[in-house]
Amino acid sequence: MDNLIIESTQSTPSIMTDYREGTVEMRGDSYPENSFELFSPAMRWIEEYLAQAGRPLTLNLHLLYLNTSSVKAMMDIFDILEEAHQAGGRVTVNWYYDEQNERVAELAEEFKEDCSFPFHITSQVE
Amino acid sequence: MELIDLFSLQQTYNQQRIMLCFNGPLTKSLIEEIGNALRNYMERENATASSAMDVFGAYIELTQNIRHYAARKGWDESEAAATVVIARDAEGHYVVSAGNILDAADGPELEARVRKLASLDKAQLKAEYKEQLRKPREEGAVTGAGLGLIDLARKAAEPLSCALRTLDDGRAFFSMRVVM
Numbered sequence: 001m002d003n004l005i006i007e008s009t010q011s012t013p014s015i016m017t018d019y020r021e022g023t024v025e026m027r028g029d030s031y032p033e034n035s036f037e038l039f040s041p042a043m044r045w046i047e048e049y050l051a052q053a054g055r056p057l058t059l060n061l062h063l064l065y066l067n068t069s070s071v072k073a074m075m076d077i078f079d080i081l082e083e084a085h086q087a088g089g090r091v092t093v094n095w096y097y098d099e100q101n102e103r104v105a106e107l108a109e110e111f112k113e114d115c116s117f118p119f120h121i122t123s124q125v126e
Numbered sequence: 127m128e129l130i131d132l133f134s135l136q137q138t139y140n141q142q143r144i145m146l147c148f149n150g151p152l153t154k155s156l157i158e159e160i161g162n163a164l165r166n167y168m169e170r171e172n173a174t175a176s177s178a179m180d181v182f183g184a185y186i187e188l189t190q191n192i193r194h195y196a197a198r199k200g201w202d203e204s205e206a207a208a209t210v211v212i213a214r215d216a217e218g219h220y221v222v223s224a225g226n227i228l229d230a231a232d233g234p235e236l237e238a239r240v241r242k243l244a245s246l247d248k249a250q251l252k253a254e255y256k257e258q259l260r261k262p263r264e265e266g267a268v269t270g271a272g273l274g275l276i277d278l279a280r281k282a283a284e285p286l287s288c289a290l291r292t293l294d295d296g297r298a299f300f301s302m303r304v305v306m
Contacts, residue, residue, distance in 0.1 A: 011158055031190075065186075067274075068274050068277045069190075071273065100174070101176055102176055
């Protein structure tokens with residue numbers, strides 16, 4: 001399976017996947033006008049990985065500001081993970097945030113409310 | 127051309143504590159550029175990371191809503207115009223205001239929606255937000271998720287306020303204010 005390497009721009013995060021390691025990393029701000037278009041490749045990659053790999057998947061998120069359309073797209077991704085988890089798959093989300101910015105932690109907490117798989121929210125000094 | 131009275135403009139800006147303002151067609155890249163200027167300004171003002179993100183977020187949701195509205199109407203880029211003002215009030219709160227032209231027929235519904243959100247408490251707004259988040263995306267929709275106004279109402283320090291002025295060409299001017 002090919003890995004995704006999407007570079008960040010001012011309004012979009014970098015998205016990198018690693019099939020061998022079973023990881024997806026997203027880093028930066030996300031406020032494009034059409035978030036669905038941005039996140040679709042990642043959604044497809046995650047779905048294919050979960051269907052093929054038979055191994056755990058870990059999402060490492062260093063996301064900062066998300067506009068509401070990015071929030072919607074991230075929720076779609078977490079729904080895919082939740083479904084895999086319900087079916088016995090091993091999925092984990094690690095969301096890292098700068099301890100100076102509690103808004104990011106609040107956002108992550110709100111996503112976590114709707115997820116039953118391991119979802120860790122960790123502060124970092126940046 | 128008549129000489130623009132910059133002094134009186136400057137006086138108005140100072141009196142109203144206007145940090146940044148913009149008037150005209152709003153393109154995608156312009157939203158980013160002004161957003162950058164806003165972030166730099168907030169950094170210089172030593173705003174906390176959370177408060178800078180709240181103000182930036184209010185600015186992004188308001189301006190992207192205006193672009194999405196124009197796109198839904200099939201208006202061209204020059205018609206996606208907006209008047210955006212970012213100021214501070216006497217208590218030091220940041221106030222993000224944005225106004226745009228609407229089809230007059232769309233005005234009352236939008237006004238009612240903002241007034242309804244302004245009347246809800248934080249718990250009701252959260253429930254409304256989660257409900258909207260769970261609604262299926264419209265087929266082929268490239269516009270927003272319908273979450274922007276609810277998000278603004280949730281994060282605002284005061285209830286949202288808005289005003290609708292009917293113009294005589296079948297259009298209206300809608301303005302909205304968010305205090306962060």
